[in-house]
Amino acid sequence: MYLPAAELHQTTTLSEASALLQRYGPSARLLAGGTDLLVDLKAKRVEADHIISINRIEGLKGLVFDDTTLRIGALTTITALDESAVVRERFSPILDATQCMAVRQVRNLATVGGNLASAVPCADLPPILIALNASVALWSDTGERLLPLNEFFIGPRRTARSESEILSGVVVPEGSPGFGAAYIRFGLREGNAIAVAAAAAGVQLATDGTIDDARLVLGAVSPIPKIATAASQILIGAKPTPELFTDAAHRAAEESDPISDVRGTATFRRELVSVLAARAITKACQRAQETTR
Numbered sequence: 001m002y003l004p005a006a007e008l009h010q011t012t013t014l015s016e017a018s019a020l021l022q023r024y025g026p027s028a029r030l031l032a033g034g035t036d037l038l039v040d041l042k043a044k045r046v047e048a049d050h051i052i053s054i055n056r057i058e059g060l061k062g063l064v065f066d067d068t069t070l071r072i073g074a075l076t077t078i079t080a081l082d083e084s085a086v087v088r089e090r091f092s093p094i095l096d097a098t099q100c101m102a103v104r105q106v107r108n109l110a111t112v113g114g115n116l117a118s119a120v121p122c123a124d125l126p127p128i129l130i131a132l133n134a135s136v137a138l139w140s141d142t143g144e145r146l147l148p149l150n151e152f153f154i155g156p157r158r159t160a161r162s163e164s165e166i167l168s169g170v171v172v173p174e175g176s177p178g179f180g181a182a183y184i185r186f187g188l189r190e191g192n193a194i195a196v197a198a199a200a201a202g203v204q205l206a207t208d209g210t211i212d213d214a215r216l217v218l219g220a221v222s223p224i225p226k227i228a229t230a231a232s233q234i235l236i237g238a239k240p241t242p243e244l245f246t247d248a249a250h251r252a253a254e255e256s257d258p259i260s261d262v263r264g265t266a267t268f269r270r271e272l273v274s275v276l277a278a279r280a281i282t283k284a285c286q287r288a289q290e291t292t293r
């Protein structure tokens with residue numbers, strides 16, 4: 001498989017990249033780490049006459065924590081997330097996802113922005129970031145807008161990003177005491193295997209220990225990361241118990257909309273959801289309880 005011919009544009013500012021996107025429209029693609037794009041170009045899943053490299057734009061790099069929210073620059077790599085002290089200390093549920101992603105060589109290149117912008121249904125970061133109530137920052141020459149991440153995905157490989165917008169970062173609010181989150185996925189092997197099914201949970205406990213708020217998010221079992229609304233409702237207002245978690249997880253399986261492919265049948269994926277969702281809720285509740293001690 002060869003990389004089709006295309007003109008490469010190396011940019012150093014957002015304005016430059018956005019102007020090129022406007023000039024070349026659908027025949028242009030942004031390039032960050034290239035771990036999705038180059039594979040897709042070779043496989044002819046996408047076409048591009050112009051490749052606009054953004055990986056030298058300094059403003060898209062790094063993590064900033066301002067005491068209430070973490071801003072993750074779009075070019076932050078999976079390795080950089082893993083090694084970040086603030087992620088380890090205050091946003092550790094993100095590590096549930098990063099630590100099961102790919103192998104070292106890919107993780108060193110793969111960016112957070114690319115993982116979200118690809119909008120592949122089995123991507124690992126979207127479910128946990130949605131469970132953490134994250135928003136994406138979308139930059140255009142008229143300014144930057146914030147969009148809740150759960151509104152960003154509109155179909156497989158389709159997002160609410162307009163043609164000239166660049167995903168500039170992800171904003172994650174720090175949970176208050178009593179909040180916990182977790183992500184669990186099933187892959188066919190360790191390392192370079194994408195998720196067959198995945199579940200993330202974010203729960204907020206009230207002072208009496210009941211579940212005040214809950215968000216259960218499913219990955220790889222619907223066209224976009226799916227908030228299992230009915231399953232989340234089962235949790236809200238209840239005391240956390242294993243029976244409750246099982247009930248909610250079975251409801252989540254009913255809410256999923258999986259496909260059958262080489263990695264597993266739809267029936268198998270639904271079974272996986274009922275197991276993974278229960279585990280994710282259990283872990284999220286344990287973590288929430290730890291923050292109140």
Ligand SMILES: Cc1cc2nc3c(=O)[nH]c(=O)nc-3n(C[C@H](O)[C@H](O)[C@H](O)COP(=O)(O)OP(=O)(O)OC[C@H]3O[C@@H](n4cnc5c(N)ncnc54)[C@H](O)[C@@H]3O)c2cc1C
Nearest residue numbers: 030032033034035036037102111113114115117123124167
């Ligand atoms: C061997 C292998 C294993 C993998 N394993 C996993 C895995 O376990 N879990 C997982 O989730 N993924 C996995 N991936 C997929 C991939 O590594 C990730 O999705 C990665 O985070 C993509 O980031 P990137 O910087 O390489 O994106 P790129 O390939 O550079 O870009 C991907 C897409 O996003 C667009 N884009 C990139 N940055 C921006 C931006 N800032 N604004 C707007 N659009 C943008 C590009 O135009 C392109 O369409 C794997 C890939 C490979 C090759």
